[in-house]
Structure formats: C-alpha cells, structure tokens
Amino acid sequence: MITFMNNSDSEEEPCNERTSLMSAESPPVPSYQDGLPASEAGEAQAHRKRRTGGSRSPNNIADGDMSDSGVPVRESALENEEEELTLKYGAKHVIMLFVPVTLCMIVVVATIKSVRFYTEKNGQLIYTPFSEDTPSVGQRLLNSVLNTIIMISVIVVMTVFLVLLYKYRCYKFIHGWLILSSLMLLFLFTYIYLGEVLKTYNVAMDYPTLFLVIWNFGAVGMICIHWKGPLQLQQAYLIMISALMALVFIKYLPEWSAWVILGAISIYDLMAVLCPKGPLRMLVETAQERNEPIFPALIYSSAMMWTVGMAKPDTAARGPSRQTWDAAEDGRENHRSPSHTDSQMSETNSPVPTRPITSFEELEEEERGVKLGLGDFIFYSVLVGKAAATASGDWNTTLACFVAILIGLCLTLLLLAVFKKALPALPISITFGLVFYFSTDNLVRPFMDTLASHQLYI
C-alpha cells in the first residue's frame, strides 16, 4: 500500500501490515477543511514557510506571520493551493518511489542474469507442493492453480493472524516475529546470496572475512530497520532485503505458478485493502484510530519527519528536529521468507500509517513522503525478474515489463492523490506488467527479431 506520511506520535510498537498503497490521513483537525489531511494543511503551511524550491506562491502568505500564529486559518481560497501542492508534491513522490523500485528491479535483474543459481530449479517451497513437471498442459495448469490457492490462503491466514494480534495489542509477539524474520533474511539469505555471487565470479573468500562482512551487514541492518538509523541507509537495506526475497521467490516458485500467483495476489491485494472487512484495511484503520504508525519494518518510506513546535515556549525553542521516520517504531517485516511462517507479505503490504496532528497549536512540519509496502517491491521485482529469467526475447521483455510496472505505479500514485486513502499498489502495476510480459514475449519479439535481422528501423 502506498500511504502519505502524516504527523503522528512516535510509536514503539511495530505493526505488521500488508503492503498496499495508502494515503494515510490524519483525523482532521476541526479548524482544517474537511477532506484534506490535516498534516497536508500543516505541511502546506510549512512548505510555504520553508520550502524554497517547491513553493510557487511565496507572495501569498507572510511567512513570518504564519510561523508565529498557532492556528492556521483555513480559507477556501487556499483549498486550490492545497490541491495544487498535493499534485506537485505528488509528482515529487512519484519520483521518490521510482528510484527505489528501479533500484530493486535492477539488483534483481542483474543477479538473475549473472548468477546461475537463481535460475536453476532446485526444488520448491512447501507452500507450492504441486510439481509442474507433468506431461499434459491441463495437469500443469491445474497444479499451478492449486499451488496458487495454497499460497494465497497461507498469506490470508497470516495476514488475518497479524491483524488479530495487532487488534488485541500483542505488540511484543509481533515485534518478536518481525525481528526473527528480518534476522533470517539479513543473515541467512545474505550468506547464500554472497556465496553464490562469489561462486559465479570465482572469487575466493575465507571464512573469517565472510563472517565479519555478514555480521556487520546483518547487525547494521537490524539496527537500521528496527531502531534508528540514517534514512538513506534504512532505505538501502529495505531495498536489499526486498531484492533478496524476490530472488528467493523467483528461484523457488515454478513457472506457471509464479504467474498465476502474481495475478491472484494482486486481486487479493485489491480486495484486502478496499473491502470494508478486508484485513489490511482494518489494520490501517486500527492504526489510524490509535494514532500509531504502521510497522516501519514492513514499509518503505521516502521521507523523514520534522517536528517544529509552535506557540508553545518549550517546543518553539526546540526547533526542527529530524527524526528518521520508521527507525523507531515499525518493524518492517515484509520479507516473505518461505520458510518462515510469518506472512511477511502481509506486513509489507500495509500502508504506512499517517500521523495525525494531535494538537493544532503545535504545527508539525513534515517532509511529506509516500510509503510503499515492501511486499509491493518484492512482487514488482518478482515479475521483472521472472521476465528476465524466462523470456526468450531477453531484454526487450524485461524492459517492457519494467516500463509497464512504473507506469502502473504512476497511475496508482495519481489515484492516491485523488482519493487520499490507502490504495493497493499491486493490481494496476501487476496487470500492466503481466499484459506486457505476455504480449511482448509472444508478439513483439518475433517482430523485433525480424526487423533486427534485416536491420530495419521503425
């Protein structure tokens, strides 16, 4: 899910959420206009106050005055400006999300193309017990559908379990679960990945060095994700673990099952986020009711939160303090580790909760960012990685899927700006990606090959 980050109190409890696109909205402060997230208003003011680059209307508001007045005065004349700011910063957020998604996909595609290990068939996960080595097409299709049903039901069960845990405030259990899964991801999968990469490039490494490297990588990762750390480092770690998870999926999911699972999971994401009784929606709403952020470990956030105190002597003296957004509270557990029973996907799919402005005497300036669940990263990368691994048209198909996914993400963010609530990030992108994969592989490839062999250009 993609969400807008709003102000909220720092929470220590990690939340697990499914990834989805969500625009977290804070409960509107009475003086603000309805329908606009309160933080958006506050941010708009803060933006006008402070942003030199983005603000297009510096003459509108006396900046100095605004910072001193406690309660921002909302007028209808400012509504347009809010929308415009939304759109403008929405465009910025699109770019802010393009970069990590692209990076993740690049890592996955580069690994798939170079390391042989991830394209070899070495068994399957227990979640997909039916083999696809059957003689007939119908049997294979049936097996892949059954695999998908099992996988999706596992995910549903995990998500519901997670939501129940969250509802009944079993925060310690969730926290422990998240830590365990990110431990496994950061250490075990990194060890395997590093081993395979070294094997591919025939580089020798001794065990002490390996231990040192992996220990440092894993320990810093755990700290960054679950506690505090520089934003860039945290983002980098989240991208890396999403890529690792996607690689595991690409390796262990059989061909047709992978495509059917991708389709099914986008449908599930759509339902889980938009239906009133959907688990993800309930998770997001509960998080918003409690004014808590959703688990940081499951969500990629693109910005940080600044807090500026106003109209209170102590807070006014504080000045802006930069806090890393997710460092403290949310555990991102989105990694789906197949051997883990946690439904990491569900966790990553949750949108980031918004932080409502709790008092309008204290204007919190927030670098508004968008949050995208890690499960979305993982499934985008799975699609592109599978395209790179199995398409015979090689790079054209991969490129087409990549562009399709990015355009889908763009559209979803546009819808997010329009609807201002949590939205599933998977359906549009995955649909575009699947359509483009199959059509490019079967239709465009022969055309382009024939053109290239005659050296014709269109």
Add this chain to the structure above:
Amino acid sequence: AFFWLVSLLLSSLIWFIAVKASDPKDEPLQKGLLIFGVMFSVLLQEAFRFLYYKLLRKAIEGLVALSEDGCSPISIQQMAYVAGVGFGLMSGAFSMINLLADALGPGIVGIHGDSQLYFLTSAFMTMVLIFLHTFWGILFFHGCEHRRWWEITAVVVMHLAVSGSTFCNPLYVGSLVPSYLLMAAAAAWAYLLSGGSAQNLRRFLLCKS
C-alpha cells in the same frame, strides 16, 4: 515511452496476425508483409504521439486551472521535448539492447557474409532515430498547438522516409546519409520553432551574455 511501447505492441500484433495468416514459405510475400508492418508501425507511432499530445493537453489544462497565477509549471514545449525524448529512448532501447547484450558475448561480426559494420551502423542508426524522435516530438506538438497540419504531415512523411530508407540496408549510404541530413533539417526547424535564432546561437557560442 509507455505510449511508444503500446504502439509497438499493437503494430506487432497486426504484423503477427498477418504473418500467421500467410504462407511462411513465400519469401516476397514475407518481405512485403514486413514492409507493410514497418509502415503500419510508423503510422501507429505517430497516431500514438497524437494521442499523447491530447493527454498532455488535458493535463496542462488541469494544472493551469489549479494554479494560482494561471500558468502551468511546465510548458507545452517542455512537454513536447520530454515526449520526444521518451519516444526516442524507448525506440532506441528496443532497437539496441539485444544487440548490446549479444555484443558482450563471443562472436565475429558478419561471418556469414553479412556486413561487418553491423554493430557500428546499428549504433549510428539508433542514435539518429533517437534524435529524430526528439525533434519530431517538438515539431509535432508545435503543429498540433498552432493547428498547422502541414507540420504534422511533414513529421509523418519524414518518419516514413527514414524508416523506408532503412530498407536499403546493408547499403548503408542509402540509409544513414539521408537520415542524418533529415536529422540536421529537423534539428534546425525544431530549434527555430522553439524560439532560437542564428543570433542566439552566435551569442551562445561566443559566450556573450
């Protein structure tokens, strides 16, 4: 880029259907179908450029309506440029990337009697096409903006000419030279349309303020 991709998809769909419906042994027919496919693809690309222009027009209107001072943060010329670059990059990427991937591997160019300059000429051709797409984007959007249909038809005709000239390959002088000449002409035209002039150019080159 996305729009170019969709146009490519549709045109290859048409070509694929045509090929499947015809006799694969008939060489001249296959060549004819290929030529038809190429021309149809060019026309479809230009049609999609027009659709993209319509979409951007609507977007600009929305942005202008929302803005305070009545002008949008990005002008139609900038959008034309970006659209052209997007088209060009996508077209170039699709033309070149498999070649580049193969070029990394072992092999000898032209060992079966084909031209040895294959990679080189492909690279030059791709480059000229990318530039041309950028300039065509500017010209096309300008023509649509000011309702000058002859500009639009000129762009379409140029595109058809460039694609058609590639039929001369491997007689590279027949395809590369006209394409580069057309590119120079399109570049000058786009520059003049974007507000440049010989004076501006001289001032820029001589680093005057």
